[in-house]
Amino acid sequence: xxxxxxxxxxxxxxxxxxxxxxxxxxxxxxxxxxxxxxxxxxxxxxxxxxxxxxxxxxxxxxxxxxxxxxxxxxxxxxxxxxxxxxxxxxxxxxxxxxxxxxxxxxxxxxxxxxxxxxxxxxxxxxxxxxxxxxxxxxxxxxxxxxxxxxxxxxxxxxxxxxxxxxxxxxxxxxxxxxxxxxxxxxxxxxxxxxxxxxxxxxxxxxxxxxx
Ligand code: FES
Ligand code: FES
Numbered sequence: 001x002x003x004x005x006x007x008x009x010x011x012x013x014x015x016x017x018x019x020x021x022x023x024x025x026x027x028x029x030x031x032x033x034x035x036x037x038x039x040x041x042x043x044x045x046x047x048x049x050x051x052x053x054x055x056x057x058x059x060x061x062x063x064x065x066x067x068x069x070x071x072x073x074x075x076x077x078x079x080x081x082x083x084x085x086x087x088x089x090x091x092x093x094x095x096x097x098x099x100x101x102x103x104x105x106x107x108x109x110x111x112x113x114x115x116x117x118x119x120x121x122x123x124x125x126x127x128x129x130x131x132x133x134x135x136x137x138x139x140x141x142x143x144x145x146x147x148x149x150x151x152x153x154x155x156x157x158x159x160x161x162x163x164x165x166x167x168x169x170x171x172x173x174x175x176x177x178x179x180x181x182x183x184x185x186x187x188x189x190x191x192x193x194x195x196x197x198x199x200x201x202x203x204x205x206x207x208x209x210x211x
Contacts, residue, residue: 041060048114049112051116062105069101078092088151089146091146116146117150133145136198138199139193152186155182
């Protein structure tokens, strides 16, 4: 049985062994690992009620709700920022709850009611939150704005229905719309332009807490 001393390699031996390992694939005729064959995508019929209109799609089951809206229904008001659930640009309202549409598959929302920024208001009849954003200058480049507005609309409903947040001081009383509540509840919506103070002003106005 070799002793530990007999396993000792000097630096030259080690380099030679490493070079031999690196050359192995070339000696093998340059063979590379072949990707395993990819089958046809699995498709499924999905029906969504988008902004009050029933839309039927036949989608690859891996399609996110965000891609279904943007790429298949051409509702490009909902923005793709990070595509990783970190920026909130893709926020839409599904059955009354705000969600990051990049993080969920469209097939999971069969027959759901989806509201996007296009369904909140029109140019002639802005939703109060849209009008307040204009009045308070709640955006600069506007990329985060559809997500901010959808999120803000659902957020005020959450407060109204009594759902507490991490900063709600008194859990025995209905939550109030305050700067702190808005900032906490909107923390998932990032604004790279930093329009936060004006966004808060807009939301306070819609809530009736500030003119
Ligand atoms: Fe969905 Fe950023 S694009 S959270
Ligand atoms: Fe530009 Fe928010 S207005 S990212």
